[in-house]
Amino acid sequence: MKDRLFKISLIATCALVLLIMGGIxxxxxxxxxxxxxEYGLGFITSSDWNPNPNNEHxxxxxxxxxxxxxxxxxxxxxxxxxxPIAIFTGYYFKGTKVASIIxxxxxxxxxxxxxxxxxxxxxxxRPIIVDLGLSQQGFGIFTASIILTIMIIPYxxxxxxxxxxxxxxxxxxxxxxxxxxxxxxxxxVIFPSASSGxxxxxxxxxxxxxxxxxxxxxxxxxxxxxxxxxxxxxNTMASxxxxxxxxxxxxxxxxxxxxxxxxxxxxxVINTIGRLIMKKLKV
Amino acid sequence: xxxxxxNNNIALHIEDLSIAYTKDKYAVKGINADIYKNTITxxxxxxGCGKSTLLRAINRMHELYPxxxxxxxxxxxDQNIFKINAMEVRQKIGMVFQRPNPFPSMSIYENVLAGYxxxxxxxxxxxxxxxxxxxxxxxxxxxxxxxxxHKKRTALSGGQQxxxxxxxxxxxxxxxxxxxxxxxxxxxxxxxxIEELLMKLKDKFTIVIVTHNMSQAARISEYSMFxxxxxxxxxxxxxxxxxxPNDKRTEQYLTGKFG
Amino acid sequence: MNKMKYRRYKxxxxxxxxxxxxxxxxxxxxxxxxxLVAKGFNQLNxxxxxEVAPTTLDSMLxxxxxxxxxxxxxxxxxxxxxxxxxxxxxAIPLGVxxxxxxxxxxxxxxxxxxxxxxxxxxxxxxxxxxxxxxxxxxxxxxxxxxxxxxxxxxxxxxxPLVIRSTEESIKMxxxxxxxxxxxxxxxxRKTILRVILPSAMSGLFTGILLSIxxxxxxxxxxxxxxxxxxxxxxxxxxxTSAIPLLxxxxxxxxxxxxxxxxxxxxxxxxxxxxxxSAKQISKRWAIQ
Ligand SMILES: Nc1ncnc2c1ncn2[C@@H]1O[C@H](COP(=O)(O)OP(=O)(O)OP(=O)(O)O)[C@@H](O)[C@H]1O
Ligand SMILES: [Mg+2]
Numbered sequence: 052m053k054d055r056l057f058k059i060s061l062i063a064t065c066a067l068v069l070l071i072m073g074g075i076x077x078x079x080x081x082x083x084x085x086x087x088x089e090y091g092l093g094f095i096t097s098s099d100w101n102p103n104p105n106n107e108h109x110x111x112x113x114x115x116x117x118x119x120x121x122x123x124x125x126x127x128x129x130x131x132x133x134x135p136i137a138i139f140t141g142y143y144f145k146g147t148k149v150a151s152i153i154x155x156x157x158x159x160x161x162x163x164x165x166x167x168x169x170x171x172x173x174x175x176x177r178p179i180i181v182d183l184g185l186s187q188q189g190f191g192i193f194t195a196s197i198i199l200t201i202m203i204i205p206y207x208x209x210x211x212x213x214x215x216x217x218x219x220x221x222x223x224x225x226x227x228x229x230x231x232x233x234x235x236x237x238x239x240v241i242f243p244s245a246s247s248g249x250x251x252x253x254x255x256x257x258x259x260x261x262x263x264x265x266x267x268x269x270x271x272x273x274x275x276x277x278x279x280x281x282x283x284x285x286n287t288m289a290s291x292x293x294x295x296x297x298x299x300x301x302x303x304x305x306x307x308x309x310x311x312x313x314x315x316x317x318x319x320v321i322n323t324i325g326r327l328i329m330k331k332l333k334v
Numbered sequence: 335x336x337x338x339x340x341n342n343n344i345a346l347h348i349e350d351l352s353i354a355y356t357k358d359k360y361a362v363k364g365i366n367a368d369i370y371k372n373t374i375t376x377x378x379x380x381x382g383c384g385k386s387t388l389l390r391a392i393n394r395m396h397e398l399y400p401x402x403x404x405x406x407x408x409x410x411x412d413q414n415i416f417k418i419n420a421m422e423v424r425q426k427i428g429m430v431f432q433r434p435n436p437f438p439s440m441s442i443y444e445n446v447l448a449g450y451x452x453x454x455x456x457x458x459x460x461x462x463x464x465x466x467x468x469x470x471x472x473x474x475x476x477x478x479x480x481x482x483x484h485k486k487r488t489a490l491s492g493g494q495q496x497x498x499x500x501x502x503x504x505x506x507x508x509x510x511x512x513x514x515x516x517x518x519x520x521x522x523x524x525x526x527x528i529e530e531l532l533m534k535l536k537d538k539f540t541i542v543i544v545t546h547n548m549s550q551a552a553r554i555s556e557y558s559m560f561x562x563x564x565x566x567x568x569x570x571x572x573x574x575x576x577x578x579p580n581d582k583r584t585e586q587y588l589t590g591k592f593g
Numbered sequence: 594m595n596k597m598k599y600r601r602y603k604x605x606x607x608x609x610x611x612x613x614x615x616x617x618x619x620x621x622x623x624x625x626x627x628x629l630v631a632k633g634f635n636q637l638n639x640x641x642x643x644e645v646a647p648t649t650l651d652s653m654l655x656x657x658x659x660x661x662x663x664x665x666x667x668x669x670x671x672x673x674x675x676x677x678x679x680x681x682x683x684a685i686p687l688g689v690x691x692x693x694x695x696x697x698x699x700x701x702x703x704x705x706x707x708x709x710x711x712x713x714x715x716x717x718x719x720x721x722x723x724x725x726x727x728x729x730x731x732x733x734x735x736x737x738x739x740x741x742x743x744x745x746x747x748x749x750x751x752x753p754l755v756i757r758s759t760e761e762s763i764k765m766x767x768x769x770x771x772x773x774x775x776x777x778x779x780x781x782r783k784t785i786l787r788v789i790l791p792s793a794m795s796g797l798f799t800g801i802l803l804s805i806x807x808x809x810x811x812x813x814x815x816x817x818x819x820x821x822x823x824x825x826x827x828x829x830x831x832x833t834s835a836i837p838l839l840x841x842x843x844x845x846x847x848x849x850x851x852x853x854x855x856x857x858x859x860x861x862x863x864x865x866x867x868x869x870s871a872k873q874i875s876k877r878w879a880i881q
Binding site: 053058060061062064069072074075078079139143153155164165167170171174175204233234258263265268269296297308319 | 809
């Protein structure tokens with residue numbers, strides 16, 4: 052009897068997870084509906100975000116562009132920075148104290164709250180950008196991308212180092228036996244056999260970057276225009292929601308929720324691609 | 335004959351028992367046998383012949399895995415064990431596994447009483463103490479562990495762990511004790527301790543033991559079964575089987591020609 | 594011979610280059626910690642923990658009379674404990690149950706679906722959870738911003754981690770343990786709750802602590818839900834403060850800006866405590 056009840060409650064909690072997932076999609080879709088009724092797909096392709104009551108109009112393109120540009124930049128910058136760490140923990144110092152210290156440090160990097168990254172970006176990184184003469188105020192796409200890069204390094208590193216670790220020892224030994232150097236082993240053995248796992252790691256890291264909010268909000272400049280250069284200000288989907296949600300109602304609120312829906316879809320697609328690649332590797 | 339057991343000496347009446355892990359691939363094929371009370375019955379046979387499969391059917395372990403199909407009957411005191419509550423059956427038929435598996439989250443004391451506490455049977459403190467001491471003395475573990483009874487995660491040797499698992503089973507006072515190669519993971523000294531223990535315990539319980547070790551079977555059992563490819567080839571008094579087997583395959587196995 | 598030398602130099606050069614980049618990649622962390630400690634440490638005093646955050650007005654007055662600005666983040670600390678505590682109360686039992694089901698029924702279609710949803714939940718940006726909790730709780734239930742709405746947002750964020758760590762650690766338990774328990778005539782429920790779960794405790798605990806450390810610094814979903822409060826508020830249906838919310842407020846208020854460092858330092862410490870204890874638990878118990 053109690054066993055039955057227990058098994059039923061296990062299933063019920065699982066059903067609740069499905070319900071939450073379904074509820075999220077439903078809630079976002081329902082909230083976004085007025086916007087899509089008003090603007091149709093033009094909402095996605097329009098770059099005009101104008102809350103001014105006289106000619107109120109909402110288009111999401113500036114934010115979609117902002118999100119994609121910053122995340123892609125972060126991804127590109129993250130690759131050369133995280134690869135060495137992954138190589139150290141997964142190959143050079145595999146299983147040693149050094150590796151565990153490095154990965155502890157990387158874990159700490161992952162634990163820093165987004166808002167603290169934002170503060171550091173504002174007070175330390177931004178002045179450096181200004182001093183370098185890259186931009187007047189130091190805000191903008193570039194600064195936001197740098198902070199995103201730092202924030203996603205831990206994810207990219209710890210995931211890809213797992214795949215580097217998984218490269219079988221006998222393969223490496225075979226290469227060493229032929230007189231290869233460590234670099235050559237990396238190039239000829241590790242890279243070919245771990246590459247799709249490493250790529251999946253970067254894709255998943257990018258999935259993180261897409262939704263980062265606070266640090267980006269504090270550094271991107273918060274201008275509702277499509278960025279024209281690396282150093283121009285902009286806004287991402289997440290940051291425009293954080294900035295404008297509180298005071299929004301009516302069609303503006305609906306448009307912000309619609310942006311949330313789009314953000315949801317983009318992250319789901321990116322994450323699913325990353326996970327599919329990983330799943331294939333495990334079989 | 336019918337479905338009743340006439341003989342008072344019979345602990346288990348196995349009738350046409352077949353077990354398949356995957357469809358139509360039988361690991362145990364239509365076995366009939368009576369297990370006698372207060373004896374030790376050894377099940378022997380080459381690896382993969384279905385010994386464990388047969389043993390596990392007796393306390394309905396196969397039900398954990400819905401894909402496994404069990405047909406036939408097993409009667410215990412006129413009751414078909416497949417027709418009564420599985421938990422009740424398992425309380426009356428204890429099982430000891432090949433690898434010692436004490437509960438890591440419990441102390442020795444709690445392990446011995448696990449059958450009671452997990453079944454929600456409340457006992458008085460004195461009664462618990464009495465059972466624990468009695469059972470641990472039975473398995474010859476009392477002197478070795480009486481000072482660390484309540485410590486969690488005490489390091490026990492493999493043999494000690496296995497004796498603790500036997501203690502855990504017999505604390506429930508089952509009618510029948512099933513053991514699946516209980517000594518195969520142990521050193522010779524631990525093995526002989528467990529053998530002595532089983533010989534002592536057969537006064538209280540009916541014991542069925544799967545073993546790979548022929549001399550073990552010869553040392554401790556009254557009856558022996560020889561299985562081959564899922565069939566019960568021969569079932570007889572151990573003395574008879576070891577000296578004068580009926581089937582050629584039994585003879586070949588016992589003389590080390592295969593297995 | 595020369596070629597060999599060249600290859601070896603190249604190998605060395607590559608190693609040094611990698612080393613250099615690694616140092617560069619972890620410099621920000623050193624810089625962040627240095628900045629927080631240097632600017633925030635001497636602001637950590639008793640009143641930091643016992644007094645609520647000053648208002649802009651207090652601070653203006655204090656500044657104009659040349660007095661130091663008084664105040665702490667007591668309202669934020671209490672709020673964070675409350676919001677994260679309630680989120681844990683919801684996420685942990687739910688996540689553990691789902692994890693049990695997934696571990697026990699890994700090849701059912703239903704499990705695949707639940708497992709896929711769990712992966713999806715793990716990937717959704719936190720700001721989206723803010724929107725969801727706003728729509729579900731702020732609008733529908735508490736009729737206004739509330740700490741409870743914040744808890745709901747954070748608890749959905751915690752769920753995937755709790756589910757996965759429960760599932761993984763139960764799968765690590767050998768089947769023999771479950772069989773041993775059932776062989777004693779134990780019910781399925783007792784076997785899972787009294788034998789399997791206690792044996793999986795270390796992995797479970799690690800997962801729970803990590804999930805808490807992940808949400809304790811979350812700001813974005815709380816801006817949309819808990820909003821913030823000037824006073825210590827114990828009513829979960831009312832707007833509630835939290836440490837990250839206070840940092841956000843301080844950051845946006847020129848009169849309070851000097852309090853961001855101590856608050857951030859404290860928040861970092863909290864996250865670290867959860868993180869390190871999670872690691873210690875998994876290390877210490879893994880030996881067994
Ligand atoms: N879980 C399982 N799934 C599918 N087939 C199984 C399973 N367990 C056992 N079998 C098959 O059933 C047959 C009998 O196995 P069983 O474990 O009963 O043999 P055994 O006599 O106990 O062997 P051993 O002496 O090696 O323990 C074997 O052919 C085996 O391959
Ligand atoms: Mg076997």
